[in-house]
Amino acid sequence: MEEKIKSLQYKTKANDVDEKGIVTVAVNGIGVKDSQNDISMPGSFNKTLKENIGRMRWFLNHRTDQLLGVPLSGKETEGNLVMVGQLNLEKQIGRDTLADYKLFAENGRTLEHSIGVKAIKRDSVDPCKVLEWRMMEYSTLTSWGSNPQTFLVNIKSATADQVKEAVDFVRKALLQHGYSDERLKGYDMELSLLLKSLNGGAVVSCPHCGHQFDYDAETEHTFAQQVLDYAADYQRWITQDIVREEMEKLTPEIRTQVISLIDSVKSEKKEFTQKGLQDLMNYVRCPHCWGKVYRSNAILQNTSEDTTGKNEPSVDTQE
Template identity: 30%
Template sequence: MKYKTKRVHFELKDFDQETGIFTGYAAVFSNVDAGGDLIQPGAFTKTLKNNKDRIKICWQHDPYSPIGKPLEMREDKKGLFVKGQISDTSLGKDVKILMKDGVINELSIGYDTVKKEWKDGVRHLKELKLYEFSPVTWAMNDEALITSVKANDDIKEVLTKTIELLDRFLEKTEVKEQDEVGKMLESVERLGKAVEQRIEDSKGQKI
């Protein structure tokens, strides 16, 4: 089995100890990675049809450290889209904390090459047998993205920056427009307080 690492960026929503669910791309098509390989569209078609039930989520490619299962795997125009669920084991909990903190933010696939073709020094991977995909420390490719929505703390940061921008805009705007800007500012501030309350209420429930 070989490993093909793909960089991902985790944006987490409702990624808690009960669900452990994330979505994104474990591989992208038509992009030459640091190893000189290019995965062609359709490379996963056969393995997803014939081998889907045996594909696992592992920790750092260790077959003795499975941490979850795929809920959905499919090819689209971009690449291999995956939806996975990390199990609530002691290792799974550690992985979820690392993902939430941004320490682990990359994915990698474990596979066998079934069909390949060399063109201009690039190995075109035409068919792969997929065994697993893993959260890993480092990856080769910078185009595969995790696409779930950011956590409450990130929303809070966005709202804080919005309030700062509205404050600066309020100082420079015309008098006749200040009332409208002021109303916008009050609305954002109320929303910020609601988010803070939600974060406080969810402590101990979500990671």
């Protein structure tokens, strides 16, 4: 089977930056199973770091049109992949990224990072174990390149206190010097959404692309009761093995809506009950990717729920 190029996001253990824009990043990736069930074995990066460092690139959010700087060196040490790079401070994107690293460091946080790799050699007994990678690039992840409204925190399960903390963090960002007008505009948009969410506004996160927006600012669509009733019968149709016959009885317009609602139930992992279907009766379209978004996709959840440990950075691997 031909190996494909993939992006691996690991938990960033530490990063260090100086005023000249030299950034050292240590990600926890050696010996850890990633989201695609691959395990980077010790030494799996040694060859590519030696032979390919001169051709590697350093991007923002894996966007090849947003080159941050140049990778200087890389090595494996103590279970970590350590990369050292020089930001291009002649470009605004480089100065903005330097300000981001400093801002996160001042608040005891780290930006996340991801690497673009292709498996070259796998263990013959356990193919999940990658013995050799080819590394093409690594990226600093901020998310504002593709979605300017999700670049600071993932507050999908946040409490009110956690949102307040995020608001304070954004306010500090607004006080930083050296940001471009575009970046400051992005921070201002994030702050507005956080405050609206904190005050009970229906700020939602698209489950398809992560875009955050005001639910009530978009046109809401509603399935007809007839569509709900047919969708509720879907499970019975499967049991009786009559799905095809029943679907063919429906008019093309109703059938399309029933199938759409059924697909939504499956993708949202709801049950084919009246309550489960009712939760999906109303939806809006994400202005970024046009996917369906429901009011239940609100970024601020019930504060009575236990959220211990849920405001960690979104990562594919943990120690």
